[in-house]
Amino acid sequence: MNNELIAILNYMEKERGIDREILIEAVEFALQSAARKNAAEDEDMRVVIDRTSCDIKAYATRIVTDSPKAGPDEVTLKKALKTDPNAKVGDALEVECSTANLGRIAAQTAKQAITQRIRQAEREIVFDEYKDRVGDIVSGGVRQFNRSDIVVDLGRAEGVLPSRERVPTEEYQVGDRIRAYIVSVQNNQVGPAVILSRSHPDFVRRLFELEVSEISDGIVEIKGIAREPGYRTKIAVVSSDPKVDPVGACVGMRGMRVKNIVRELSGEKIDIIRWSEDTKTYVTNALSPARLAKVDIVEKDEERVIHVIADPDQLSLAIGKRGQNVRLSAKLVGWKIDIHKDESAISFEEKVSLAIERLAEIDGISQETAQALVGAGFLTVEGVLAAEAQDLAEMLDIDIDAAKEVYAAVEAGQQDTEA
Numbered sequence: 001m002n003n004e005l006i007a008i009l010n011y012m013e014k015e016r017g018i019d020r021e022i023l024i025e026a027v028e029f030a031l032q033s034a035a036r037k038n039a040a041e042d043e044d045m046r047v048v049i050d051r052t053s054c055d056i057k058a059y060a061t062r063i064v065t066d067s068p069k070a071g072p073d074e075v076t077l078k079k080a081l082k083t084d085p086n087a088k089v090g091d092a093l094e095v096e097c098s099t100a101n102l103g104r105i106a107a108q109t110a111k112q113a114i115t116q117r118i119r120q121a122e123r124e125i126v127f128d129e130y131k132d133r134v135g136d137i138v139s140g141g142v143r144q145f146n147r148s149d150i151v152v153d154l155g156r157a158e159g160v161l162p163s164r165e166r167v168p169t170e171e172y173q174v175g176d177r178i179r180a181y182i183v184s185v186q187n188n189q190v191g192p193a194v195i196l197s198r199s200h201p202d203f204v205r206r207l208f209e210l211e212v213s214e215i216s217d218g219i220v221e222i223k224g225i226a227r228e229p230g231y232r233t234k235i236a237v238v239s240s241d242p243k244v245d246p247v248g249a250c251v252g253m254r255g256m257r258v259k260n261i262v263r264e265l266s267g268e269k270i271d272i273i274r275w276s277e278d279t280k281t282y283v284t285n286a287l288s289p290a291r292l293a294k295v296d297i298v299e300k301d302e303e304r305v306i307h308v309i310a311d312p313d314q315l316s317l318a319i320g321k322r323g324q325n326v327r328l329s330a331k332l333v334g335w336k337i338d339i340h341k342d343e344s345a346i347s348f349e350e351k352v353s354l355a356i357e358r359l360a361e362i363d364g365i366s367q368e369t370a371q372a373l374v375g376a377g378f379l380t381v382e383g384v385l386a387a388e389a390q391d392l393a394e395m396l397d398i399d400i401d402a403a404k405e406v407y408a409a410v411e412a413g414q415q416d417t418e419a
Contacts, residue, residue, distance in 0.1 A: 364409030
């Protein structure tokens, strides 16, 4: 009985978690490779390890010969009959042979092959463990930085947090404990790579599923998430039970549930809104806390646009800092949102300024010409087109040809808008 080999197998199985059969196959393969390297080129040797006693035996294929002296690749008929009573001259017979010729070099080769096979087995175990965990949240310690990527120690495996999956407002140090979302598990030549993310929208989704029992139970459903990592996230929820408020369930008692998630996201702001089948209601909820004066839906060809009118004091709130609120709302709803100030509520000076701006946007109309048109009382494109070229010439104090050019430019602009 090979007690030393048994002790090694027991240790590797217990400490590394590698199946005993995989280890024995690795040793067999390693010894077989070493034996073949040191045997004759035409010798086909097979190494077998007893699964119980761990005794090692080697077998080689020989040709049965009736000659009293057998060559390197032959076996006498007398010896062959001891192995196989039905052996005949010319048969290819597998007979047991000595392993003493392996020597020091063969042993070293076997050791390297065993180590390589064990590493491969460990990689396979790690891959099998994590391949079905895509979409889960794991935690680990920051081990090192590989350029802008972060290597995270997950215990039996290493995770990689690429720079593209990092939150731009977060900084890490070696030894920091972090939680991350498993985006994918790749099995390449250097071993399995567990790709992590803290910027993925589904990271927020999984945090809510872990924190809010109503979501994990299926009572509350997350219908959509729009996120700008590190800054703001909008999440739309709906309840299948009329007695359960989806927003209240996600916020939690005294806001503890959402506070825990915000803390995990390093202070990222989270807007929890109520989802609705009605697009107008959904958009209104998405743009909250701004109060909207009017919402119009325009669906033309492949263009899906929602025109929103907001009171002057609500416009900046609806748009948000650097357009973040309206940008995230559009991503959440899946429509383009065009938001404007309620013109009926703006002052005369603002109306004049807005009229000049719109006329100046027309090709062929300069800022000076737009100011002159508005100063003459033409506040809209329709107003300019309702006049005659001669009227424009007199009121703008220009010649008739210049007036005709202005009229033609405005008319062309109107046609482009209608198209």
